[in-house]
Amino acid sequence: MKRIVLLTFALILGLNTYAQGRRDRMGNPVINREPTKEEIAKYEQKVEERKDEYIANFLTTLEADDFQKEIIKQYLNSYYDAKSELLKTRYEHTLQRDEAIKKLDESHFKDLEELISKDDMSKIKDLIKGEFDEKEVKKKKKKKRKNRKKDKDN
Numbered sequence: 474m475k476r477i478v479l480l481t482f483a484l485i486l487g488l489n490t491y492a493q494g495r496r497d498r499m500g501n502p503v504i505n506r507e508p509t510k511e512e513i514a515k516y517e518q519k520v521e522e523r524k525d526e527y528i529a530n531f532l533t534t535l536e537a538d539d540f541q542k543e544i545i546k547q548y549l550n551s552y553y554d555a556k557s558e559l560l561k562t563r564y565e566h567t568l569q570r571d572e573a574i575k576k577l578d579e580s581h582f583k584d585l586e587e588l589i590s591k592d593d594m595s596k597i598k599d600l601i602k603g604e605f606d607e608k609e610v611k612k613k614k615k616k617k618r619k620n621r622k623k624d625k626d627n
Contacts, residue, residue, distance in 0.1 A: 524553055531605055532545065532546060533614070534596060534605075535596060536590065541589055555581065582597060582598075
């Protein structure tokens, strides 16, 4: 009885792997190709839109006025552009790249510290570290919209 179960299990497993391998060879060939210029442009456009949305969501958490938020937005855009350039640059060692990013993190917002509050500056530093929770901000926006809709209905 154990042999029969073992043989059927081995047979099913063998047929399954054969079918998957055949599917890759016949019906779903894997083709490695370079992306076209249109695909690259479309991807870059999506990344830019996502970056703008991310920064806009972050700016809603700050307590600064509109003028300060616009300045912060410009600083964040230039920071992310500079960081992407650093990441695209080839370094001999990853330690050099990490050091360059650390210098950028420390020096890019020095001028901004004088213009905004310490609380907002700490939020920016958390954003740089990657500790900003965008999902929470989206939930709060959605909740506000629901409350406004309820108020209009009443």
